[in-house]
Amino acid sequence: MAHHAQRGEGRVDSIFAAATPPGRGGVAVIRLSGPEARAIAGRLTGALPPPRQAQLRAFRDPAGGEVLDRGIVLLFPAPASYTGEDVVELQGHGGPAVVRSLLDALRRAGGRLAQPGEFTERAFLNGRMDLSQAEGVAALIEADSEAARRAAMRSVEGAFGQRVAELGAALADRRARLEAGLDFPDEEEPAEAGQAALADDLDRLREQLGEIRARAGAGWRLSQGQRVALVGPPNAGKSSLLNALTESEAAIVAATPGTTRDVIRETARVAGQALELLDTAGLRPAAEQEEVEREGARRARASAEGADALLLVVEEGAAPGPEAEEMALSRPERPVLLIRNKIDRSGRPPGLGEEPLGGRPVTAAAVSAHTGAGLEAVREWLEASLQAAAGAEEPWAARERHLEALADAEQALGEARRLAGDGEALEDLVADALRRAQQRLGAITGAVSSEDLLDRIFSSFCIGK
Ligand SMILES: Nc1nc2c(c(=O)[nH]1)N(C=O)[C@@H](CNc1ccc(C(=O)N[C@@H](CCC(=O)O)C(=O)O)cc1)CN2
Numbered sequence: 001m002a003h004h005a006q007r008g009e010g011r012v013d014s015i016f017a018a019a020t021p022p023g024r025g026g027v028a029v030i031r032l033s034g035p036e037a038r039a040i041a042g043r044l045t046g047a048l049p050p051p052r053q054a055q056l057r058a059f060r061d062p063a064g065g066e067v068l069d070r071g072i073v074l075l076f077p078a079p080a081s082y083t084g085e086d087v088v089e090l091q092g093h094g095g096p097a098v099v100r101s102l103l104d105a106l107r108r109a110g111g112r113l114a115q116p117g118e119f120t121e122r123a124f125l126n127g128r129m130d131l132s133q134a135e136g137v138a139a140l141i142e143a144d145s146e147a148a149r150r151a152a153m154r155s156v157e158g159a160f161g162q163r164v165a166e167l168g169a170a171l172a173d174r175r176a177r178l179e180a181g182l183d184f185p186d187e188e189e190p191a192e193a194g195q196a197a198l199a200d201d202l203d204r205l206r207e208q209l210g211e212i213r214a215r216a217g218a219g220w221r222l223s224q225g226q227r228v229a230l231v232g233p234p235n236a237g238k239s240s241l242l243n244a245l246t247e248s249e250a251a252i253v254a255a256t257p258g259t260t261r262d263v264i265r266e267t268a269r270v271a272g273q274a275l276e277l278l279d280t281a282g283l284r285p286a287a288e289q290e291e292v293e294r295e296g297a298r299r300a301r302a303s304a305e306g307a308d309a310l311l312l313v314v315e316e317g318a319a320p321g322p323e324a325e326e327m328a329l330s331r332p333e334r335p336v337l338l339i340r341n342k343i344d345r346s347g348r349p350p351g352l353g354e355e356p357l358g359g360r361p362v363t364a365a366a367v368s369a370h371t372g373a374g375l376e377a378v379r380e381w382l383e384a385s386l387q388a389a390a391g392a393e394e395p396w397a398a399r400e401r402h403l404e405a406l407a408d409a410e411q412a413l414g415e416a417r418r419l420a421g422d423g424e425a426l427e428d429l430v431a432d433a434l435r436r437a438q439q440r441l442g443a444i445t446g447a448v449s450s451e452d453l454l455d456r457i458f459s460s461f462c463i464g465k
């Protein structure tokens with residue numbers, strides 16, 4: 001496995017890659033890491049500066065001596081570096097040809113181009129961070145909202161991994177007591193006291209696991225980005241609202257009903273969070289639709305189905321009509337905001353209220369897409385309902401594999417708890433379930449890992465990270 005060529009062979013090769021994105025920029029950073037990093041970089045720069053001191057050098061072709069670029073060199077000696085190995089940075093001019101020539105020179109000087117995530121993988125293998133922190137680094141790079149950045153930073157700083165490790169240790173502890181037979185001293189005295197204590201402990205551990213799951217689940221949802229669909233009858237002003245809320249001209253607006261046929265997607269920023277807003281074709285009774293309109297309605301339905309929240313748009317005094325109403329109520333737990341648009345025509349003041357829709361109360365907003373009146377209230381509603389949907393207060397950036405591991409651990413603990421409540425002293429089985437839960441938690445921090453798992457995780461990182 002190329003990705004792990006350095007392991008188990010007694011020889012660690014030295015890797016390099018551009019840490020800055022491809023393209024043009026002021027400065028490009030190229031990193032090298034490994035036992036030969038100093039020697040390889042030195043073939044381009046001559047003598048390296050003292051540790052952690054930036055100095056200007058000519059970057060020369062190691063063969064011919066041509067000056068390829070002139071830039072800054074930085075040395076981070078092992079183990080106090082990002083990877084825990086010797087790290088050298090070349091900070092050159094940020095042009096594609098410059099970067100290509102430097103990478104080529106480093107290859108000829110004896111380095112190997114790094115695989116995606118290989119620097120961070122080495123940081124993990126050298127004990128600089130646990131797996132959840134390494135994955136937090138990837139989440140930090142992917143973060144495009146304030147909320148996602150915060151969740152990623154919590155994971156990078158180790159909050160997620162630490163809580164998981166603590167719970168894992170508590171499980172190990174509990175298992176050790178069970179296996180030592182401390183809870184159920186065989187003879188006489190009814191085992192009941194020990195059994196009750198075990199059940200209590202398991203309840204407490206499950207509660208802790210529940211908290212971890214909630215915060216990781218919320219962080220995962222945050223990374224998924226939320227989708228909100230604008231639905232309603234033709235001509236209500238859905239496209240005008242999409243444009244107003246996204247401050248764009250993404251959707252065509254016209255006085256003719258049936259203007260929008262395809263689904264239009266545009267990013268709206270609400271409370272520092274990016275959400276995808278979908279404008280859809282107006283819905284009216286199928287009997288009145290022509291062919292293109294029917295296809296538009298089909299697409300509208302398909303996108304509305306997957307949306308996390310709906311904005312049901314109508315003209316101020318009008319009813320949504322049965323088609324739009326049915327769509328709005330198709331998933332009872334999903335937030336719906338009824339928008340009464342075009343209040344500039346009646347002079348009604350903007351604001352939020354409550355109205356019945358299909359027999360249940362929903363929040364209604366009086367707005368004008370034209371003047372912008374009431375749109376702030378719509379944004380606030382979106383913020384509140386999507387936050388409620390995401391759940392926890394302080395999410396931790398997490399990936400699907402973390403949620404799977406937590407769900408498995410929860411299942412194993414649930415089983416342990418059932419066994420403990422059964423009234424029989426099934427210590428072995430309980431201990432077994434605890435061990436399984438512990439194993440699954442260990443996969444999150446990397447206390448338990450395999451080459452396969454590491455490959456899967458780090459190959460999704462960017463090159464140079
Ligand atoms: N130029 C540059 N900027 C960068 C990075 C980098 O590699 N190069 N990073 C790459 O991701 C991030 C910073 N991450 C780093 C983490 C640890 C160490 C490091 O040398 N740690 C030592 C010393 C700590 C200290 O002096 O306080 C250590 O922890 O022992 C360096 C960078 C973001 N900015």
Ligand SMILES: Nc1nc2c(ncn2[C@@H]2O[C@H](COP(=O)(O)OP(=O)(O)OP(=O)(O)O)[C@@H](O)[C@H]2O)c(=O)[nH]1
Nearest residue numbers: 234235236237238239240254258259260282369370
């Ligand atoms: N006075 C007033 N007119 C509006 C407002 N919002 C939209 N309109 C007008 O209503 C008409 C329809 O607007 P659109 O945004 O295209 O409506 P739509 O719901 O996307 O329509 P379809 O795509 O046909 O379903 C256009 O003439 C808009 O200028 C508003 O707040 N006030």
Ligand SMILES: [Mg+2]
Nearest residue numbers: 238239259260
């Ligand atoms: Mg439209």
